[in-house]
Amino acid sequence: MQEKVKDGQSSPFQVVGTRPVRPDGADKVTGRAKFGADLALPGQLVGKVLRSPHPHARIRSIDASAALALPGVKAVVTRDDFLEQSSEFIPAGEMMINYRDVVRNVMAREKVLYEGHAVAAVAATSAVIAKEALRLIKVDYEVLPHVIDVVEAMRPDAPVLHEDMRTAGLEPAPTTASNVAKQLEIGHGDIAAGFKEADVVIERAFTTKPVHQGYIEPHACVASVSEDGQADVWVSTQGHWVVRAHCARLLGWDIGKVRVTAAEIGGGFGGKTVVYLEPIALALSKKARRPVKMVMTREEVFKASGPTSGAHVRVKIGAKQDGRIVAAEAELKYQAGAFAGSPVQPGAMCAYAPYDIANVKVVGYDVVTNRPKVAAYRAPGGPISEFAVESVIDEIAGKIGIDPIELRLKNAAKQGTKAAYGPKFGPIGMVETLEAAKSHAHWRSPLGKHQGRGVASGFWFNIGGETSVSLGLNEDGTLSLTAGTPDIGGLRASLCMMAAEELGVPLDKIRVQIGDTGQLGYNFLTGGSRSTFSSGMATVEAARDVMKEACRRAAKLWELPDDAVEYSNGGVRPAGPNAGKHAPMSLKEIAGIAGKTGGPIVGYARINAAGAAPSLATHIADVEVDPETGKVSVIRYTAIQDAGRAIHPSYVEGQYQGGVAQGIGWALNEEYIYGDDGKLQNPGFLDYRVPVASDLPMIDTVIVEVPNPRHPYGVRGVGETPIVPPMAAIANAVANATGVRFTDLPMSPPRVLKALDEARAKGTAKV
Amino acid sequence: MAKHHITATVNGDPVEFLCEPQETLLDALRDQLNLTGTKEGCSTGDCGACSVTVNDRLVCSCLMLAVEADGKSINTIEGMAQGDELHPLQQKFLEHAALQCGICTPGFLVAAKALLDRKPDPSEIEVRYWLAGNLCRCTGYDKIVRAVLDAAQQMRGA
Numbered sequence: 036m037q038e039k040v041k042d043g044q045s046s047p048f049q050v051v052g053t054r055p056v057r058p059d060g061a062d063k064v065t066g067r068a069k070f071g072a073d074l075a076l077p078g079q080l081v082g083k084v085l086r087s088p089h090p091h092a093r094i095r096s097i098d099a100s101a102a103l104a105l106p107g108v109k110a111v112v113t114r115d116d117f118l119e120q121s122s123e124f125i126p127a128g129e130m131m132i133n134y135r136d137v138v139r140n141v142m143a144r145e146k147v148l149y150e151g152h153a154v155a156a157v158a159a160t161s162a163v164i165a166k167e168a169l170r171l172i173k174v175d176y177e178v179l180p181h182v183i184d185v186v187e188a189m190r191p192d193a194p195v196l197h198e199d200m201r202t203a204g205l206e207p208a209p210t211t212a213s214n215v216a217k218q219l220e221i222g223h224g225d226i227a228a229g230f231k232e233a234d235v236v237i238e239r240a241f242t243t244k245p246v247h248q249g250y251i252e253p254h255a256c257v258a259s260v261s262e263d264g265q266a267d268v269w270v271s272t273q274g275h276w277v278v279r280a281h282c283a284r285l286l287g288w289d290i291g292k293v294r295v296t297a298a299e300i301g302g303g304f305g306g307k308t309v310v311y312l313e314p315i316a317l318a319l320s321k322k323a324r325r326p327v328k329m330v331m332t333r334e335e336v337f338k339a340s341g342p343t344s345g346a347h348v349r350v351k352i353g354a355k356q357d358g359r360i361v362a363a364e365a366e367l368k369y370q371a372g373a374f375a376g377s378p379v380q381p382g383a384m385c386a387y388a389p390y391d392i393a394n395v396k397v398v399g400y401d402v403v404t405n406r407p408k409v410a411a412y413r414a415p416g417g418p419i420s421e422f423a424v425e426s427v428i429d430e431i432a433g434k435i436g437i438d439p440i441e442l443r444l445k446n447a448a449k450q451g452t453k454a455a456y457g458p459k460f461g462p463i464g465m466v467e468t469l470e471a472a473k474s475h476a477h478w479r480s481p482l483g484k485h486q487g488r489g490v491a492s493g494f495w496f497n498i499g500g501e502t503s504v505s506l507g508l509n510e511d512g513t514l515s516l517t518a519g520t521p522d523i524g525g526l527r528a529s530l531c532m533m534a535a536e537e538l539g540v541p542l543d544k545i546r547v548q549i550g551d552t553g554q555l556g557y558n559f560l561t562g563g564s565r566s567t568f569s570s571g572m573a574t575v576e577a578a579r580d581v582m583k584e585a586c587r588r589a590a591k592l593w594e595l596p597d598d599a600v601e602y603s604n605g606g607v608r609p610a611g612p613n614a615g616k617h618a619p620m621s622l623k624e625i626a627g628i629a630g631k632t633g634g635p636i637v638g639y640a641r642i643n644a645a646g647a648a649p650s651l652a653t654h655i656a657d658v659e660v661d662p663e664t665g666k667v668s669v670i671r672y673t674a675i676q677d678a679g680r681a682i683h684p685s686y687v688e689g690q691y692q693g694g695v696a697q698g699i700g701w702a703l704n705e706e707y708i709y710g711d712d713g714k715l716q717n718p719g720f721l722d723y724r725v726p727v728a729s730d731l732p733m734i735d736t737v738i739v740e741v742p743n744p745r746h747p748y749g750v751r752g753v754g755e756t757p758i759v760p761p762m763a764a765i766a767n768a769v770a771n772a773t774g775v776r777f778t779d780l781p782m783s784p785p786r787v788l789k790a791l792d793e794a795r796a797k798g799t800a801k802v
Numbered sequence: 803m804a805k806h807h808i809t810a811t812v813n814g815d816p817v818e819f820l821c822e823p824q825e826t827l828l829d830a831l832r833d834q835l836n837l838t839g840t841k842e843g844c845s846t847g848d849c850g851a852c853s854v855t856v857n858d859r860l861v862c863s864c865l866m867l868a869v870e871a872d873g874k875s876i877n878t879i880e881g882m883a884q885g886d887e888l889h890p891l892q893q894k895f896l897e898h899a900a901l902q903c904g905i906c907t908p909g910f911l912v913a914a915k916a917l918l919d920r921k922p923d924p925s926e927i928e929v930r931y932w933l934a935g936n937l938c939r940c941t942g943y944d945k946i947v948r949a950v951l952d953a954a955q956q957m958r959g960a
Contacts, residue, residue, distance in 0.1 A: 056896045063904035064892040066839015066879035070905055073838040163822070249939045251843040251851055252905040301841070301905025302939050333844040524902035524940060685899035689941055693902065696942030720848035720937060728943040729927075729934040 050536040051748055054685045057528035058547055071255030071271025071298045072330045079257060080109055080158040082312070082319050082329035083165040085172050086339060087147035087154055090405040090713030091181035091194065094143060094154065094174060101171040102157055107164035110322035111172070112315060113155045114144045118287045127277070128308060128498065128562045129381055130411050136374035138285050140408050141314050147176070148196055148373035149405050150714045151338030158319040158327045181405040181713040185370045186347055188214040188404045196373065196403045214403045216375030221383050221456050222396035229362025229394030233353025237430050240349045241423040241778045244706035245370060247342035248412050249725050252301020253333060254340060258316035259326035264288070268295045270313055273303040273521055274560020279552050281310045282317055296551040297521040304697070305411030306341040308562050337718035342707060343412035344369040344377045348423040358437045358445045363392050367399040367420055372408040377401045381496070382416025384456035386424050388494040389465050389651055390446045395455035405713055411562060413694060414495045414755035418701065418762060422780070425491040425763030430776065439490050439767070440473045461648060464677025464741035465492065468653040471737050477655050477673045485660050485802050486670065487772025492653045493759025497752030498563030499644030503556035504573035506534060506581055506638040512623025514540065516574065517550040519558030520566040524754070525686030529567045530574045532682055533748060537578035539605035540622060556641050564752020567682060569644035575747045580638030585625045588632040593617045646745025650756040652676035654695065656764035660772045662802040665788030667703055667769055673735040679743040679751030687753050692734040694757025700726045702765040706781050774801035810871045812837070813881025821868040828852045830868035831878060839879040839908045843937065850936030853909040854878045860916040879908035882915065890953040891915055900949035902940035910936050914950045922958050926951060
């Protein structure tokens with residue numbers, strides 16, 4: 036597709052780059068917007084899930100007869116209501132899924148594999164009756180030993196979750212069962228030779244805890260199946276076509292029989308890319324012949340959805356005295372939760388991606404444990420490996436005595452750099468974000484007592500994928516834009532802006548909606564920072580389709596060849612040597628003659644969006660450490676990131692700020708805490724503490740624009756990269772403030788205080 | 803179980819509804835009165851998505867029983883705009899892009915209005931601590947705090 040501009044300096048745009056009020060704004064500030072739990076259908080039942088109290092147990096039997104006999108109970112479903120699936124890994128955005136596991140995660144079959152694992156579900160006329168019915172379901176469990184920690188799960192004597200699991204990626208293939216689902220390796224060069232060249236080598240081990248996406252809206256859906264098998268689902272999801280595919284597969288229904296409508300979604304961050312309740316609600320509705328609404332409690336959200344992996348990571352980096360990194364190695368052990376499929380692969384791929392390093396080796400392990408199956412979480416895998424790498428790079432800079440930004444500049448990946456995971460980069464903004472950080476006032480501002488400053492960079496790939504958009508020209512010249520990627524953070528605004536820019540019509544003449552699965556061709560989900568990129572590309576193509584058709588209609592009217600009419604300034608006019616003398620027509624006038632010149636004018640785009648480009652960031656964090664309590668406060672923060680092109684800068688800034696806030700939570704507070712009994716001890720927002728307004732400073736942003744040449748407006752995905760740098764930026768700042776290097780997250784007050792006390796005893800603490 | 807007959811005022815209008823004794827005000831608002839602008843994020847009073855005012859006091863409606871609303875005056879997000887005129891807080895949230903997904907927005911607006919009703923000139927710190935009971939996972943609070951401060955300034959000038 037033709038690129039609109041090549042330089043990032045001057046804006047030739049009327050709409051792109053401005054900050055209009057979003058089209059879904061009024062509904063969202065008045066309470067009118069309908070989210071997952073806001074739909075009520077006549078006659079709807081309440082669906083509730085019975086969940087395992089054990090972290091690991093074999094299900095001997097399930098007896099639901101007493102529950103079914105309870106007045107008001109209309110249906111019960113168990114493992115028997117979902118189709119067995121063969122083992123087959125298929126790509127699901129940035130993650131892989133295996134339907135054999137998906138069906139088992141939705142409803143336990145042979146075993147329960149974590150506390151909170153779904154075992155049965157009921158639909159009843161009220162929530163009170165549904166809860167009573169759950170109490171009446173008798174499940175006979177054979178309790179098994181469990182394993183929660185990733186390193187313990189890798190031991191040969193660990194309790195085995197899946198008797199048929201053999202570690203993939205090993206030669207020869209192992210013959211005994213293991214909790215290591217996969218071992219992988221990426222890299223290039225000669226790592227041993229690289230380390231021999233190094234003047235400075237630093238090796239450190241890191242741990243991170245599982246953290247939850249923490250969307251404020253719990254999973255929610257309403258399903259309705261009619262007597263002829265036609266099914267409708269209303270759901271809060273990042274991808275309704277994906278929900279449709281999963282549900283049809285698990286239930287053995289035709290995809291075409293299922294229509295899924297995306298509700299407004301109250302946050303996802305990757306966690307709403309998979310199915311939990313939807314197939315259950317459909318199965319219940321089919322049995323009960325009534326609509327079934329299901330909403331998770333917050334406790335269920337914590338225990339049975341998400342989170343992302345906790346991990347053990349070892350990083351070893353060698354550099355020359357001049358700051359050139361000559362060898363880089365990492366070993367990543369990521370928890371997948373109960374089923375294979377942690378984000379260790381992307382974690383391995385992006386560990387060293389911001390840098391041009393000749394010798395790289397990263398080994399990864401995907402390890403199952405008796406925890407909820409991990410789901411994608413904003414740049415899945417990246418924040419963990421890059422936290423470790425960016426921490427060691429900071430130490431290398433300190434040891435050599437070189438400014439940490441200079442060290443990164445010296446090693447920064449650029450256009451043409453061959454990444455350790457394979458490809459050669461096109462234009463990328465690593466150097467630009469580093470230069471922007473170096474020249475930012477924040478970098479040179481003075482620090483006070485007990486304060487420290489850290490810097491870290493981050494990388495995320497971004498993806499494209501299958502996308503459909505339609506753009507209808509209405510009779511009065513207004514336009515109806517329908518996209519299929521759920522809008523989580525301002526997508527509709529960006530799409531309208533690109534359409535208005537392209538067509539040369541006022542923004543308020545375009546109304547945009549997210550269509551249901553019956554209204555458009557397939558759309559892959561909103562994830563991988565793809566929606567503004569992919570649906571934006573499709574919107575531009577659909578707009579060009581409308582423009583071309585408008586020209587054709589005018590040519591017909593004017594009895595000119597098609598190429599003697601051109602689109603310009605929101606209308607058509609004769610052009611070229613063959614053009615006659617005709618007054619230009621506005622799009623509104625074309626709309627008025629559409630019926631007489633060939634019928635309705637609708638632009639379509641059905642694409643597999645290629646050309647997604649990575650977004651790089653550099654963050655600066657200032658912290659203050661309370662030497663008496665160990666509390667770390669972030670007192671100033673600047674996030675600098677390459678957006679390619681910011682369509683609506685406010686929502687790009689919002690992505691940066693939101694990712695930083697989640698990263699600060701990951702760095703300082705958030706963690707899943709398990710008891711020896713294998714049960715989650717903090718399944719609520721009181722004890723799983725996400726950052727609140729009083730925890731955070733204003734978060735400054737700098738939008739760097741290195742346009743992506745493969746997008747008509749230069750767009751890169753921006754949503755995920757912002758969560759990558761904060762953990763290392765903060766750890767580096769804490770090290771700067773205290774003289775103590777923290778390698779275990781979260782840096783919560785008790786941990787920090789303990790480390791400070793130890794350092795004080797040794798005389799190495801600065802506070 | 804006999805249902806209770808509740809008479810209350812919601813957003814200035816007289817309402818009556820029947821509720822179970824264990825039903826929360828949040829469920830009554832959403833399920834009995836179809837006022838689904840008030841959201842449920844946790845049901846334990848930790849996230850603030852269900853914020854409403856009861857006799858001008860800011861409460862988490864998930865922590866209050868519906869029967870306790872009898873005779874009370876309740877204000878929800880649905881009562882904040884006056885006709886076509888958005889409240890300055892609503893307008894400033896839009897102008898500052900202070901929402902992304904929007905699920906926490908009704909709670910933030912109700913809570914912020916309760917703050918400005920008490921304190922028309924809050925500092926940034928006061929805004930942050932007043933809103934500390936409202937969780938937002940999308941924005942990092944930056945634009946929310948700016949929107950509230952800007953709305954306060956506009957309202958003082960009006």
